[in-house]
Amino acid sequence: MIEIRNLSKKFDQFTAVDDLSFTVNEGEVLGFLGPNGAGKSTTMKVVTGFLAPSAGSVSIDGHDIGDDPIAAKSLIGYLPEGAPCYGDMTTREFLQFIAEIRGFRGQDRDERVQHVIDEVALETVVNQTIETLSKGFKRRVGLAQAIMHDPKVLILDEPTDGLDPNQKHHVRELIKNLAQDKIVIISTHILEEVSAVCTRAIIIAKGKIVADGTPAELEARSRYHHAISVKLTSDYDLAGDLQGVPGIGAIEPDDSEAQRFFILASDGEPIFAKVQDVAQEKSWPVTEFHVNRGELEDVFRTVTAGGQA
Amino acid sequence: MGNLGIIFRRELMGYFATPLAYVFIVIFLISNGILTFELGGLYIRNQADLQPFFMLHPFLYLFMVPAIAMTLWADERKTGTIELLLTLPIKLSDAVLGKFLAAWALTGIALALTFPIWITVNYLGDPDNGVILAGYIGSWIMAGGFLAVGTCMSACTKNSVIAFILTVAICFLFVIMGPNMFFNVYPAWMPDVLVDAIQSLGFMTHFEWISKGVLDIRDVLFFLVFIAAWLLASAIVVEMKKAS
Numbered sequence: 001m002i003e004i005r006n007l008s009k010k011f012d013q014f015t016a017v018d019d020l021s022f023t024v025n026e027g028e029v030l031g032f033l034g035p036n037g038a039g040k041s042t043t044m045k046v047v048t049g050f051l052a053p054s055a056g057s058v059s060i061d062g063h064d065i066g067d068d069p070i071a072a073k074s075l076i077g078y079l080p081e082g083a084p085c086y087g088d089m090t091t092r093e094f095l096q097f098i099a100e101i102r103g104f105r106g107q108d109r110d111e112r113v114q115h116v117i118d119e120v121a122l123e124t125v126v127n128q129t130i131e132t133l134s135k136g137f138k139r140r141v142g143l144a145q146a147i148m149h150d151p152k153v154l155i156l157d158e159p160t161d162g163l164d165p166n167q168k169h170h171v172r173e174l175i176k177n178l179a180q181d182k183i184v185i186i187s188t189h190i191l192e193e194v195s196a197v198c199t200r201a202i203i204i205a206k207g208k209i210v211a212d213g214t215p216a217e218l219e220a221r222s223r224y225h226h227a228i229s230v231k232l233t234s235d236y237d238l239a240g241d242l243q244g245v246p247g248i249g250a251i252e253p254d255d256s257e258a259q260r261f262f263i264l265a266s267d268g269e270p271i272f273a274k275v276q277d278v279a280q281e282k283s284w285p286v287t288e289f290h291v292n293r294g295e296l297e298d299v300f301r302t303v304t305a306g307g308q309a
Numbered sequence: 310m311g312n313l314g315i316i317f318r319r320e321l322m323g324y325f326a327t328p329l330a331y332v333f334i335v336i337f338l339i340s341n342g343i344l345t346f347e348l349g350g351l352y353i354r355n356q357a358d359l360q361p362f363f364m365l366h367p368f369l370y371l372f373m374v375p376a377i378a379m380t381l382w383a384d385e386r387k388t389g390t391i392e393l394l395l396t397l398p399i400k401l402s403d404a405v406l407g408k409f410l411a412a413w414a415l416t417g418i419a420l421a422l423t424f425p426i427w428i429t430v431n432y433l434g435d436p437d438n439g440v441i442l443a444g445y446i447g448s449w450i451m452a453g454g455f456l457a458v459g460t461c462m463s464a465c466t467k468n469s470v471i472a473f474i475l476t477v478a479i480c481f482l483f484v485i486m487g488p489n490m491f492f493n494v495y496p497a498w499m500p501d502v503l504v505d506a507i508q509s510l511g512f513m514t515h516f517e518w519i520s521k522g523v524l525d526i527r528d529v530l531f532f533l534v535f536i537a538a539w540l541l542a543s544a545i546v547v548e549m550k551k552a553s
């Protein structure tokens with residue numbers, strides 16, 4: 001369990017993290033979201049013991065990161081932002097170094113190194129120096145060192161940044177597989193990633209938590225939650241047909257696509273059946289008709305632009 | 310092997326993984342040769358000893374040692390690997406000491422490779438090899454002093470060139486503080502007590518006798534305390550500046 005209590009981090013006059021408190025339990029994959037400069041990376045740096053907090057405390061499984069840093073750090077696998085590695089070492093040398101620091105020796109060490117090489121598919125580059133690797137491979141080397149000791153707590157700062165879609169998928173699968181009875185915290189800008197791998201999401205802005213819940217709960221806060229998305233083949237007066245139907249809110253055109261409209265639910269209740277009835281009755285010229293789960297992006301924009309969703 | 314040893318080995322391997330170690334050693338040996346024979350006049354003195362060789366080491370170290378110290382911490386911060394290193398379950402002291410010892414070992418290797426000069430004097434005459442050994446040990450310990458300053462300066466900045474220049478400047482002060490063959494830095498009005506006090510901190514004050522083969526415990530202690538103090542300062546600076 002990670003307990004973060006009243007954590008603040010100030011740099012001179014600038015407050016990067018402002019009185020943050022939350023707890024993460026085993027089995028949770030926490031997505032840490034926020035705009036650039038919201039304090040995501042700073043929070044991670046404090047939690048992993050790289051930076052000392054200005055106030056508050058962090059404890060990893062009962063070990064305070066300030067008072068008992070070695071024990072706390074032993075439990076953590078950490079991929080820092082940008083996945084820094086020693087560029088002049090080969091992949092294998094680097095991973096061997098990490099394995100030794102993590103306490104593996106001799107045969108044990110080599111087995112562990114081979115295991116993580118297989119896990120993140122680094123076999124083809126084991127003898128290359130890290131500085132010659134592509135961005136995707138570098139990121140995977142960073143991941144490999146983070147999971148070296150099968151850590152209880154995995155903290156990944158933008159783990160899929162710079163990866164191609166296949167690699168992203170691979171890394172997400174990896175995180176899902178690792179997540180059982182572990183604590184995983186990942187920071188990301190990519191909202192689909194949260195829906196894909198996280199069991200919980202925290203959105204922070206200006207160093208404070210502005211939203212905390214499962215991805216589904218957060219999606220439910222979206223004004224597009226339960227909204228019906230329809231694509232028309234020709235102009236049609238949707239609003240006229242729906243006038244007087246209870247539970248129907250505004251009708252908005254989609255900015256990104258012509259002839260697509262959102263029919264919003266006004267009181268958070270499903271409106272699919274009602275709208276479907278009207279559509280059938282009036283024979284709407286539609287080619288697509290589906291229910292929107294709600295959009296994290298919409299929630300993200302609302303809560304980080306100030307004020308609660 | 311503890312964490313200190315693991316970090317030491319990684320750092321030392323790092324020097325030899327790039328051309329840095331080889332360039333350093335080759336240039337060190339060439340400069341050493343030129344200084345010893347041209348400036349020190351090893352042959353002209355007609356004495357079978359290595360005093361001119363050792364006497365010029367402070368000036369050789371002045372430029373060579375900061376070159377290997379400058380990247381020690383500056384590069385860690387520049388590339389961000391410091392975040393990786395310091396979130397591993399290691400003590401800060403292991404990291405600072407491991408890096409320092411690796412760089413010190415490299416200077417030791419370079420120094421040891423000057424052995425042909427020792428063979429030469431043995432071939433030409435009958436030197437006191439105890440004196441020469443004492444000179445080597447003393448010279449290596451003094452190199453550690455230069456290196457400790459460099460470690461600290463490297464921790465102060467992300468820019469290794471700045472670290473180099475600062476190290477040279479500070480080491481230069483410590484070199485000229487003591488008696489030296491080139492110039493007198495103390496103005497006449499300065500009271501002798503003060504001059505003595507400042508001089509006692511100079512490298513040459515302590516190295517002069519070492520270069521003659523007198524390995525006085527007090528001189529050795531001076532350099533060891535000097536190293537410890539700068540390394541302690543390095544650890545404090547690393548801790549303070551790692552965020553930026």
